[in-house]
């Protein structure tokens with residue numbers, strides 16, 4: 069047989085809203101998810117993939133708007149390969165009474181197949197035959213996964229093609245699922261199914277962590293577009309190639325448009341724009357949502373200028389949040405001299421604490437003195 073190529077994405081979450089951000093930023097975040105889906109189709113086309121697969125949670129919710137569903141189907145219809153596989157995830161689970169999937173099927177071209185049932189779907193294209201064992205979600209939550217039917221299946225004599233599992237759910241030790249409510253499964257469970265490879269969705273962390281692999285057979289892309297400051301990945305899909313003797317290789321390709329960066333910066337003395345920008349040096353700032361949390365101690369002048377510096381920076385980014393709650397002004401001899409006259413009790417005491425104890429203790433004593441003074 070000749071090789072086949074699949075581009076696998078998951079967790080696009082079209083329709084996700086970002087109400088904590090200002091209007092123009094939340095609009096951009098909302099739009100960028102559709103763009104990421106377009107990127108995925110373009111990548112799949114330029115790589116001449118035979119299949120494009122979506123491992124669940126194409127949509128953020130079963131209540132997405134019709135125009136969002138239509139838009140998604142139209143984007144996927146641009147795929148120039150043989151088939152698009154769309155697995156319902158737990159956010160967009162399958163139920164035949166849902167408008168979501170009715171709208172989707174009405175508009176989607178023939179090459180788009182919703183893997184709505186727990187069963188084997190067979191695809192033949194060119195010289196290759198591929199059998200997709202689907203484990204879609206049919207509810208938002210479940211304490212058991214949908215792999216049971218795959219485990220119990222009768223292995224048919226003609227089960228000769230490439231065997232692929234498509235499933236959506238939490239994978240133990242990779243995604244957090246503390247209460248076991250997201251179709252929990254284990255890597256061993258997946259390996260034991262004896263598939264040629266598994267196309268997964270749900271876990272927003274890409275798996276495996278490698279960029280390129282010829283040994284792994286379980287692929288989870290994570291979100292196509294990053295979705296928040298607690299998500300340090302940039303949005304990926306897996307390009308999977310099956311060569312002679314079903315040898316599988318995977319290559320991670322970026323599909324995302326925006327980047328989120330949550331940075332904690334420990335300062336010592338100075339607070340310059342250059343220092344603060346260091347973590348963002350190689351980024352396109354107008355496509356970056358950043359939060360910077362300052363800590364440590366800086367000199368008095370730097371401390372007084374902190375809002376000005378942060379304000380100037382914020383204009384460079386798509387969105388920028390500066391936090392100064394853990395930043396303190398340096399508490400040193402110079403400060404004590406400026407606050408208390410020479411040989412006064414506070415001056416002597418604070419200088420002594422600075423020498424015998426440390427800056428923290430001396431500063432605390434100073435703050436207590438301030439409180440004491442204001443109580444009078």
Ligand SMILES: [Mn+2]
Pocket residue numbers: 124125157158159236269270271
């Ligand atoms: Mn999910």
